[in-house]
Amino acid sequence: MPSLTTPGAVIRFTNYRDHDRMLTILSPIYGRIDALSRGCRKPKSALMPASELFVHGEFVVYQNNDRHTLTSCTITDTFYPLRLDPYRLTCASYMAALCNAAIQPGLAAQEQYALLLRGLYYLSYDEEADALALTTAYLLLFADAIGYRPRLSRCAHCRTKLDLTFGGQMDVAAGGLCCPNCNSRITYPLTVDEIKWMSITLREGLKPTKNTEASTLFDMLRRYVESRLGMSIKVSKFLP
Numbered sequence: 001m002p003s004l005t006t007p008g009a010v011i012r013f014t015n016y017r018d019h020d021r022m023l024t025i026l027s028p029i030y031g032r033i034d035a036l037s038r039g040c041r042k043p044k045s046a047l048m049p050a051s052e053l054f055v056h057g058e059f060v061v062y063q064n065n066d067r068h069t070l071t072s073c074t075i076t077d078t079f080y081p082l083r084l085d086p087y088r089l090t091c092a093s094y095m096a097a098l099c100n101a102a103i104q105p106g107l108a109a110q111e112q113y114a115l116l117l118r119g120l121y122y123l124s125y126d127e128e129a130d131a132l133a134l135t136t137a138y139l140l141l142f143a144d145a146i147g148y149r150p151r152l153s154r155c156a157h158c159r160t161k162l163d164l165t166f167g168g169q170m171d172v173a174a175g176g177l178c179c180p181n182c183n184s185r186i187t188y189p190l191t192v193d194e195i196k197w198m199s200i201t202l203r204e205g206l207k208p209t210k211n212t213e214a215s216t217l218f219d220m221l222r223r224y225v226e227s228r229l230g231m232s233i234k235v236s237k238f239l240p
């Protein structure tokens with residue numbers, strides 16, 4: 001039976017039986033892998049350090065039909081500082097939960113994987129970075145990575161080119177900004193600066209930021225992404 005060797009990050013785990021744990025590993029090559037870490041909760045298990053949330057490394061997984069079992073892992077990083085800051089830990093857990101909800105087994109997820117690692121890295125090691133602003137940027141870029149980039153230049157309903165001199169109206173259900181003629185649904189008013197921030201973030205990718213202005217968009221983007229996924233994600237209730 002074949003073994004898979006892949007870089008990956010643990011995005012979820014559930015304790016199983018007395019000593020086991022079911023891990024969900026995000027792989028850039030294979031997407032989501034659900035793998036049994038057998039005996040990892042025994043005191044001297046070699047798999048114990050690799051069977052924690054956010055562990056990043058090279059995983060070797062034994063594959064038998066649809067079942068996967070973790071064989072070994074060479075750890076690159078555990079993002080340990082997250083354990084010392086409950087708020088940052090919640091932000092990181094939300095990032096991981098979004099991956100768990102959106103990414104399917106067997107489908108490559110390079111962009112989502114790279115984005116998650118950057119998010120975990122900045123949350124862990126950049127004390128200057130604002131955690132909520134970072135999570136907000138993550139939401140926007142995650143939406144883009146799973147194929148739901150919000151429309152910012154043309155009306156999401158009628159495709160008219162938008163005049164954004166005085167800001168705009170975001171229609172979460174329609175997937176973007178909408179023009180005054182289509183602005184009959186429940187929309188979020190966005191300022192010129194907020195729209196500009198979204199455009200720049202989509203262009204430049206995830207960067208640590210001290211600017212907390214971005215976090216005013218957190219609630220809108222959470223609704224946007226979770227409505228696209230068709231589910232609400234529990235851990236986001238603890239944010240902002």
Ligand SMILES: [Zn+2]
Pocket residue numbers: 155156157158159160178179180181182
């Ligand atoms: Zn319109």
